[in-house]
Amino acid sequence: MKKVLVVDDEEPVLKAVALALRHHGCDVVLAPNGNRCLEEMRKGFAGVVLMDIMMPGLSGWQTIRALARENLLQNVLVCMLTARATPGPESEGMEEFVFDYLPKPFDFPTLIHCVDNAAGFLPS
Amino acid sequence: MKPVVQADVPSAPNLIIIGGSTGGTRVLSAMLGMLPRLRAAVLIVQHLPKFINNSFAASLCREARTEVRLAQDGDRLEDGSIYVAPSDVHCTVVRNRLIALHPGPKVNYVCPAIDVTMQSVCAPRYGARLIGVLLTGMGRDGAAGMAHLKKLGALTIAQDEASCAVYGMPAEAVQLGCIDYQLPPERIVQLLIREAGVLARPIPAENQAVNN
Numbered sequence: 522m523k524k525v526l527v528v529d530d531e532e533p534v535l536k537a538v539a540l541a542l543r544h545h546g547c548d549v550v551l552a553p554n555g556n557r558c559l560e561e562m563r564k565g566f567a568g569v570v571l572m573d574i575m576m577p578g579l580s581g582w583q584t585i586r587a588l589a590r591e592n593l594l595q596n597v598l599v600c601m602l603t604a605r606a607t608p609g610p611e612s613e614g615m616e617e618f619v620f621d622y623l624p625k626p627f628d629f630p631t632l633i634h635c636v637d638n639a640a641g642f643l644p645s
Numbered sequence: 646m647k648p649v650v651q652a653d654v655p656s657a658p659n660l661i662i663i664g665g666s667t668g669g670t671r672v673l674s675a676m677l678g679m680l681p682r683l684r685a686a687v688l689i690v691q692h693l694p695k696f697i698n699n700s701f702a703a704s705l706c707r708e709a710r711t712e713v714r715l716a717q718d719g720d721r722l723e724d725g726s727i728y729v730a731p732s733d734v735h736c737t738v739v740r741n742r743l744i745a746l747h748p749g750p751k752v753n754y755v756c757p758a759i760d761v762t763m764q765s766v767c768a769p770r771y772g773a774r775l776i777g778v779l780l781t782g783m784g785r786d787g788a789a790g791m792a793h794l795k796k797l798g799a800l801t802i803a804q805d806e807a808s809c810a811v812y813g814m815p816a817e818a819v820q821l822g823c824i825d826y827q828l829p830p831e832r833i834v835q836l837l838i839r840e841a842g843v844l845a846r847p848i849p850a851e852n853q854a855v856n857n
Contacts, residue, residue, distance in 0.1 A: 595696065601667075607812060608783055614754045616692055616784045622667045622810040638671050641704060642697040 523547045523640040524568030528558040528584065529602065530576040534625075538571065538602075541629045542636065555579025555587070562588055567596035569639045571623075574603040582611045585618050594618055598639040602627070657741035658724045659685035659774040659841050662766065664759030664790065666692040666782025668810025670701065672830050673780070677709040677727070679834045685774065685841035686722035688730065688738065690759045692782065695732035702729045720744040725844045730757045737765035741773070753786035759814075763790025768797045774840055775799035778833060779818050781809035788817035795823040800840055802826045802833055 525547045529535050532553070539549045550566065552558040554576055562570075574581035581601060588594050600621040601608075608615070608622070623635050661683070665673055669691050693701055698715055705713040709727060714720070716728040722742055730736035734746040736757045745765075752758035759779070769775045777794035779787045781804055795801050801824050803815035808829040818824050826836065 594694070598694070598697070612783055616666055616754050616782070616786065617694075617751075617756075619667045619783060620694075621671065622781075622783070624810075634671070638674065642670070642700045644696075644700075 523636065524550070524566070525636055525640075526550045526552060526558065526561055526566050526568060526570045526597075528552045528555065528570065528576075528581070529573040530554055531573070534573070534602075538632065541632060545633050545636075547636065547640075555581070555584035558584050559587055559591075559593075562593040562597070563591070568643065569636050570597050570599045571602050571636070572599055574601055574605060574608075580611065582615060585615060589618055596643075598643065600635055600639060657769060657771075657773050658722055659683075659776075660722060660738070660741050660766065660769070661685045661687045661776045661778065661837060661841060662738075662759075662763055662790075662794070663687065663689045663778040663780065664691075664763070664782075664787040664814070665689070665780035666755075666759075666784065666786065666811075666814060668781040670704075671810070672804065672808075673705060674708050676830050676834050677705050677713070679831060680709060681838065682711055682725045682844040683837060683841045684724050684844050685776070685837075686724065687727045688716070688722065688736070688744070688762065689728065690730040690736060690757050690762045692755050692757075692786070693732050698729070698731050705729065716744045716746065718744065718746040730762065732757070735761040737762060739765075741767055741769060741775075753784060755784075755786055759787035760790040763787065764793045766794060766797065766799075776802065776837065776840060778802045778804075778837075779815050779824075780804045780830075781811055782814040783811050784813055785817040787814045788821055788823075791818040792821045792823040795825075800825055800836075802828060802836060804833065805829050 598620040806812040
């Protein structure tokens with residue numbers, strides 16, 4: 522089963538994305554902020570990570586930097602979910618860690634395609 | 646003086662180098678699904694974590710319905726061949742004919758860097774075509790490489806903004822003034838077919854006896 526960790530501070534987004542992905546047959550874990558994402562990853566999450574960028578506390582980019590420092594990106598592919606059409610300066614140097622990028626608002630077929638594409642490369 | 650016989654000179658094939666990063670795997674899957682066997686060698690440099698190198702090449706193989714190989718040091722670039730640069734080493738081409746892999750520091754924060762590959766290309770000889778394609782991606786990797794290819798007379802194509810997940814790398818190349826066309830993936834494929842030409846499919850082994 523495809524495993525997806527959704528990191529977003531907006532509850533309606535979390536719920537809608539979780540609903541769509543579970544309907545698609547994914548095993549979904551939710552994290553409302555960057556610190557919860559770090560906790561899930563330290564517990565050994567492996568799969569696709571959908572990461573919001575603009576979050577209070579740790580931003581999406583800061584979360585990815587923290588994950589990279591702890592060497593926790595070895596078994597995941599990170600797709601950014603963001604209201605920004607293009608990444609800002611904070612994204613400099615993140616090229617090697619970000620697998621895909623999905624600007625909000627996105628439609629569910631695009632979300633599913635993005636998740637299926639990434640999950641297709643992961644060990645089953 | 647003895648005339649030079651063309652057949653005595655090992656010629657480099659038409660060469661297409663495709664660079665991609667964030668969002669590039671989706672585009673490459675779609676493009677290879679539309680692409681016939683080209684009269685060109687195709688070298689793909691897509692920023693990828695190492696642990697999915699093999700599954701990415703295998704996935705492109707399925708889409709392309711032809712062999713897509715993870716490049717190895719010394720591999721020969723030939724018409725119809727498609728190679729993917731492996732992670733954690735830079736991938737260069739030697740006299741546009743051979744692949745060479747080199748460990749080295751990251752360039753533009755990545756390894757392999759598209760710039761390193763494209764900047765290793767030399768001017769094509771004997772009329773061989775040279776084409777550079779730069780797909781969606783964050784940052785600026787590939788822009789300087791595309792400018793280098795343009796100076797060598799290559800056809801340069803960037804993915805257009807509307808179809809990019811991130812219009813970063815293509816935008817940097819456009820700003821350098823080295824891009825001939827900005828196109829969505831399906832039109833990039835059409836242009837590659839037009840410029841490189843298509844190889845006849847080999848006769849499947851099981852049909853050869855019938856045809857002979």
